[in-house]
Amino acid sequence: MFLPQEVIRRKREGEALSEQEIRCFIAGVTDHSVSEGQIGAFAMAVYFQGMNLDERIALTCAMRDSGQVLDWASDPLPGPILDKHSTGGVGDVVSLMLGPMIAACGGFVPMISGRSLGHTGGTLDKLDSIPGYTTSASESLFRRVVKETGVAIVGQTGELAPADKRIYSVRDVTATVESIAMITASILSKKLAEGLNALVMDVKVGSGAFMPTFEQSVELAQSIVQVANGAGVKTTALLTDMNQCLASSAGNAVEVREAVQFLTGEYRNERLLEITMAQSAELLVSAGLAGGIEQAREQLQSVLDSGWAADVFGRMIHGLGGPSDFVERYDDYLPTSAIIKPVYMEAEGYLAAMDTREVGMAVVQLGKGHTVASDTIDYGAGITDICRLGDRIDPSRPVAMLHARSDASWNQAADMLRGALTVTEQVPQPHSLIYKKLS
Structure with a gap:
């Protein structure tokens, strides 16, 4: 007998799951016999305990096989996919x-x-x-x-991969x-x-x-x-x-x-x-x-x-x-924001570091993106003309343009953006753009 909570418990304790256990759990995700709470608990257990390579392959293939796998053989494409x-x-x-x-x-x-x-x-x-x-x-x-x-x-x-669609949202x-x-x-x-x-x-x-x-x-x-x-x-x-x-x-x-x-x-x-x-x-x-x-x-x-x-x-x-x-x-087609204004820094020097995650959260704040599953999005909101690391910064030069639906949203995002930028007197060393290739 398959019990989702037993799979969650075993993974919570750091045990390796069998391919059959993983396939049963994903089948339950697909037919909704596994609840969203159980999906969340499973995801948290995997987050802390991880999975070995065999488990990852089993999970991937089970999620792939939870729906239709595209077969192009019946109507071949004249080139690689x-x-x-x-x-x-x-x-x-x-x-x-x-x-x-x-x-x-x-x-x-x-x-x-x-x-x-x-x-x-x-x-x-x-x-x-x-x-x-x-x-x-x-x-x-x-x-x-x-x-x-x-x-x-x-x-x-x-x-296509319906189990992933459900797990992804959780x-x-x-x-x-x-x-x-x-x-x-x-x-x-x-x-x-x-x-x-x-x-x-x-x-x-x-x-x-x-x-x-x-x-x-x-x-x-x-x-x-x-x-x-x-x-x-x-x-x-x-x-x-x-x-x-x-x-x-x-x-x-x-x-x-x-x-x-x-x-x-x-x-x-x-x-x-x-x-x-x-x-x-x-x-x-x-x-x-x-x-x-x-x-x-x-x-x-x-x-x-x-x-x-x-x-x-x-x-x-x-x-x-x-x-x-x-x-x-x-x-003519893309939505725009009611308020589009530049953001300035009080500091003077060179942009030495950017907390890019915080910049992303400023964008979420502007557009009210997915902080909870029911959020709606303001598609016109965002940031443009973003400064680059190494740029010369002074109080008269904008570091970005913020596109917002309201002054309150603009002000909050502007504070977040300023807090994400570090200005120093020294020109920073550039980062590599591509660090490594694996195959």
Whole structure:
């Protein structure tokens, strides 16, 4: 007889769970015979006790098998099936550019994404700021857009990894987001359900990362690479810097705006460009679409310069219900805030450090993001024109522009942002942008 509380107790005591126990628990999550309280208790037990590699593989596969696994064999795609995932950061809008860039180079990207977790933004929340765009597409629509445009970015449908969708929402509000075993299973259950040939993983390091230390970030990257490769999906992981915001903006509509500007060449933040190119190049090489990293970068730059990647993005938006001219008229469609004002620092010197997690929480405060599951989001809120580490700071130079719905919200977020920035007289040493690659 299966008892969820017995599985929770055993894991709480640090015992290794069998594949059968894990599969039974996940089956209960799927059919709702396991309660949200029990899911939260299980997640907390795993958070503190961890899981060995066999348990992580079993959990990942059970969550994958809780719903339909996409099989492209009946309607083959004329190219490799690829995807990426990030552990999450502030201003991490890479998915919105990488998908169209890979598609323009001959790959197919059936990207199943998530919503915000803690201080990090969620790709689906960003896309929800586009009028008409459906992130809850049916499988038939999802398949059609992938086949016709090369990329579709949607959320978990009821058919794909339903156990993960339920567990994901509980982790968000129970302070269990950072568990290496749970992150691994959550990411890979969706990715393995996509029927992928190759995957690239972006694991963040620094003040805005889920993992508080470099060593723990390496541990997470190794976990994902081991589990995914063990399941037959060629996977590499890049450890990248999150000691400051990745893009020049953080929020929902403001990041979509920056993504369009990136694709069209109107504006490309150098850090964002390098991380996007690095991940995209890894995928092209893993899939055999390029003979090496340099060749891959040349192909990627070509589809950016020609406007092909921007065209793919526009066709994806329209295919999933958004405006047909979104790329050309994004400012006419994206929501904006009633109050947009600069933030100044009283100190003078150089920006030496940024508490990126606190910057992310300032964005949550502005947009009232997912602090509890029932929160609604102000899609126009966010931060733009964010200063960079090493910038010269003085009381006359804004460190960012805050987009808010009210003066009270603006003031609270401005205080949080000022508190997240450290100004010194000395110019700081730059951080590495990519620390390590694992495969």
